Amino acid sequence: MRETTSWMRDLAFHYESMRMLYPQDRLLIVFDIDGTILDTRYMIISILHAYDREHGTRHFRYLGTDDIHIHENEIETLLDDLGITDPEKSKIIEWYILNFWSEDAILQSHHLFDGVLDVIRWFQLQPNTYVGLNTGRSEHMRDETLRALNTLGAEYRIEFSPSLLHMNSLLSVTDSKIEGLKAFMDMGYRIVAVVDNEPAILKTIAETELTSDIFLLHADTIFESAPGHIPIGAVAGSRYDITEFIGEKGLPKHIEFVWHGVDDESILRQFLVSNVHWAEMHVRIDPCDNSLIVRRKSFSEILKTHNETPNKLEFFLSVLRDAGRGVKLDIKDEGLLERVTEMLSDMGFTEDQVWINRSINELNFGGLKTIMERFPGAINQCSVDALGYLIVSSPSEARRYLTMYSGWGINRFSVNWKTSESRRLIIQLQNWGLDVNIYNVPDLESFLQAALLLPRSITSYFNFPKWFYTGLGEEDRKRDQTILHAAG
Numbered sequence: 001m002r003e004t005t006s007w008m009r010d011l012a013f014h015y016e017s018m019r020m021l022y023p024q025d026r027l028l029i030v031f032d033i034d035g036t037i038l039d040t041r042y043m044i045i046s047i048l049h050a051y052d053r054e055h056g057t058r059h060f061r062y063l064g065t066d067d068i069h070i071h072e073n074e075i076e077t078l079l080d081d082l083g084i085t086d087p088e089k090s091k092i093i094e095w096y097i098l099n100f101w102s103e104d105a106i107l108q109s110h111h112l113f114d115g116v117l118d119v120i121r122w123f124q125l126q127p128n129t130y131v132g133l134n135t136g137r138s139e140h141m142r143d144e145t146l147r148a149l150n151t152l153g154a155e156y157r158i159e160f161s162p163s164l165l166h167m168n169s170l171l172s173v174t175d176s177k178i179e180g181l182k183a184f185m186d187m188g189y190r191i192v193a194v195v196d197n198e199p200a201i202l203k204t205i206a207e208t209e210l211t212s213d214i215f216l217l218h219a220d221t222i223f224e225s226a227p228g229h230i231p232i233g234a235v236a237g238s239r240y241d242i243t244e245f246i247g248e249k250g251l252p253k254h255i256e257f258v259w260h261g262v263d264d265e266s267i268l269r270q271f272l273v274s275n276v277h278w279a280e281m282h283v284r285i286d287p288c289d290n291s292l293i294v295r296r297k298s299f300s301e302i303l304k305t306h307n308e309t310p311n312k313l314e315f316f317l318s319v320l321r322d323a324g325r326g327v328k329l330d331i332k333d334e335g336l337l338e339r340v341t342e343m344l345s346d347m348g349f350t351e352d353q354v355w356i357n358r359s360i361n362e363l364n365f366g367g368l369k370t371i372m373e374r375f376p377g378a379i380n381q382c383s384v385d386a387l388g389y390l391i392v393s394s395p396s397e398a399r400r401y402l403t404m405y406s407g408w409g410i411n412r413f414s415v416n417w418k419t420s421e422s423r424r425l426i427i428q429l430q431n432w433g434l435d436v437n438i439y440n441v442p443d444l445e446s447f448l449q450a451a452l453l454l455p456r457s458i459t460s461y462f463n464f465p466k467w468f469y470t471g472l473g474e475e476d477r478k479r480d481q482t483i484l485h486a487a488g
Contacts, residue, residue, distance in 0.1 A: 007217055007237030008119065009244040011193055014215040018192040019126075026130060028164075028189035029123050030181065033135040033145070034072070035197035036219040037120075039111045041068040043100070044075070046109035051095055059084060059092070071224040072100065101137070106144045110152060113221070115240030115445075117156040121452045122245050124158060130189065132164040134180035134196075136173035155423035157453060163187070174204050181210055193217060200225035202234055242448045248275065248467055256457035258328050258355075260439065261472040263296045264311060270462075272323055274469060278355060279320055280328040280459060283340060286310050292339060296472075298332065313340075317347055328355035328379075328459075334362070341370045351377035357414070358382050360405075368409035381412040381437055388415075388425055399432065406434075412457070416440045417450055426453055 011029075018027055034040050045068065048060040059082065070078050075096050079089045099105060120131050137145055142165065149160050166180030177196070184191055190213065196202055197219040205211060216234040230236065251257070259271045262279040271279050281294040292313040304310075320327050327349065331337055337356070344354055354375045358368070360382050368380050382405060384391070391398040402413065414437040415425050422438070429436045435456040441447045444464040451458060462471035 006241075006244060007235040008239075008241045010235050011195075011215065011217060012245045015123075015126075015129075015192060018190070018213060019129075022190055024128075025190040026128050026188060027126075028130050028132050028184055028191045030132040030134050030184065030191055030194045031116075031120070032177075032196040032198070032201075032219070033133055033137065033149070035221050035223060036195055037112065037116050037133075037149075039065075039113050039221070040072045041065045041222065042111035043105055043109040044068055044070075044072055044078075047096055047100055047105055048092075050099065050105075051092060054095075055091075057088075059088075069222065071222055073224055101141060103144045106141065107148050107151075110148050112152060113219075113238075113240060115242055117153060117158055118242040118449050118452060119240045119245065120153075121156050121158050122242060125452070130164060131160070132166070132180075132184050132189070132191075133160060134166045134177055134184075134194070136168050136176055139167040139169045142167055155427065157427065173198075174201055177201050178204065178208060178210075181205065181214075185210070195219055197221050197223045198225050199223060199227050199229035203229040203231050206231035206234070241445070242452075243444050243466060246448050246451070251451060252454060255451060255455065258437075258457060258459040259462050259471060260459045261296060261461055262316070263294045267471060268316060268319065270470060272319070272325075274462070276462065278326040278328050278457075279316075280330060280355075280357070281313070281316060283313055283329050283331045283333070283336060285333045285336060292336065292343065314343060314347075317343065317349070321347055321349060321353075326353045326355060328357060330357040337367075338370050341374050345374050349375075351375040354378040356380050358410075360384070360386055363405060363408055363410070372409050379412050380409045381414050382410050383414045383416065383439075384425070384429070385414075385416045385419060388419060388421055391425055391428055392421060395428065402429075402432070402434065411435060412437050414439050414459075417446060418442070423453070426455060430455070 015027070015029070031037055042065060045063060045065055048063060052058055052060050068078070075093060076089070079092060084092065123129050123131050135145070145167070146160060146162060146165060153159060166183055168176040171179060181191060181194070191210070192213055193215040194202070194205060195217045199218060202216045202218055205214070206216060216231060218230050218234055218236040220236045220238045256278060257276050258278040258280050259274065259276045260280045262268050262271050262281050282296055284293055284295050284298060285291070286293045287299065293310040294313050294316055295310060317327060329340060331340060356368070356371050356378060358380070363382060371378055371380065384402070387398050387401060390401070412435045413429055415422055415429070417438050418440050426436050426438060437457040437459060438450045438455050439459040441450050441458055441460040444466055447458065447460050447464070462469040
């Protein structure tokens with residue numbers, strides 16, 4: 001076994017080589033479920049807490065996931081470690097076995113390993129590529145398993161096919177896993193990789209005649225068999241890192257990317273040597289001379305320093321115009337839209353180069369009339385985070401508001417990636433046929449996760465050292481907040 005922190009990179013390389021070797025074949029990546037996609041510690045905790053509730057005991061009141069270091073089949077070891085003795089231990093084990101695979105446990109305590117569904121989503125987006133599930137769970141749990149996994153997958157735009165879920169029909173787990181691989185092959189798929197957390201199962205697969213093209217990956221989580229069983233040639237890891245699969249050239253072509261915070265010359269220079277088309281700037285008014293400037297924070301939030309010379313909007317626009325780039329203008333101070341529109345028009349910008357961002361509070365009928373008359377094809381955007389609860393709880397009422405905003409000229413709706421319901425909001429808006437922008441995307445992993453949802457656009461600071469982009473970083477944003485708090 002080769003232990004590596006880049007097991008996902010190895011998988012990406014192997015997949016790419018198989019795609020080149022077999023361009024017409026249906027390629028299949030096979031995942032185990034428990035301990036590979038799902039963190040079974042949460043199911044163990046859920047069952048034990050349920051035991052306490054059912055029996056009025058408090059054996060597990062302080063037990064957390066960090067205390068679970070055993071496979072789900074080794075519950076007796078955990079009870080011994082907790083000092084629970086017979087006859088209570090026997091009662092707990094009996095109840096645990098009876099309830100572990102109950103429908104309630106399956107549906108309520110599923111918890112994903114970080115990043116695993118992003119990787120699965122990426123594979124499902126690739127041409128002629130599929131994801132299979134090969135589990136030791138009993139066949140009678142098929143409906144509950146599919147329902148739980150597809151509920152979790154919905155927020156990632158993932159759907160697991162019933163035909164690509166192989167479950168156990170009265171065989172040993174190992175024999176069932178081999179049977180599953182053979183069944184997938186008989187269906188016409190070429191299996192290129194298997195990801196499983198059990199070393200013994202990987203060892204058995206390696207010893208069969210199936211493995212000529214199959215790359216074996218050990219999910220180094222919690223497992224029952226000895227790690228010495230991991231076969232030579234397999235790789236191990238525990239972090240599903242989507243950044244190993246997608247390079248800049250592999251981004252979906254139809255998504256528009258926006259570099260957020262192009263508010264000073266150093267960021268402007270970095271933007272100009274990038275492949276990003278849109279530059280977003282915060283437009284404000286300089287109280288000293290009433291000119292239009294670009295500045296991240298207002299003067300009331302962060303005071304002007306003695307040696308600060310505000311960056312003129314006109315200068316930034318002239319540079320971007322000459323470079324043939326698009327400009328996204330977040331107009332922060334009131335009453336500036338007409339002046340901004342006139343400046344864009346006088347400088348020769350065309351409608352496909354203009355993008356205006358407004359807040360919901362600044363919208364009203366006719367509020368975008370000026371920009372719509374001068375630039376009828378421009379993007380007019382507003383954030384819908386304030387409608388988040390309504391979109392989830394009362395979709396028909398939310399649609400009434402969104403239809404009203406569309407009538408006022410809004411043709412793109414923006415969602416904050418960092419909000420807890422962001423994925424649900426994005427997918428709901430997409431299901432309604434609306435163009436969605438995702439903003440406040442802080443790092444490369446988040447950026448790629450957002451891209452996998454296939455929005456119309458993504459706005460990010462592009463602080464991606466892995467891609468040699470060093471936009472406004474978290475430290476800069478934290479410093480701004482520290483200054484704001486100190487001033488307050």
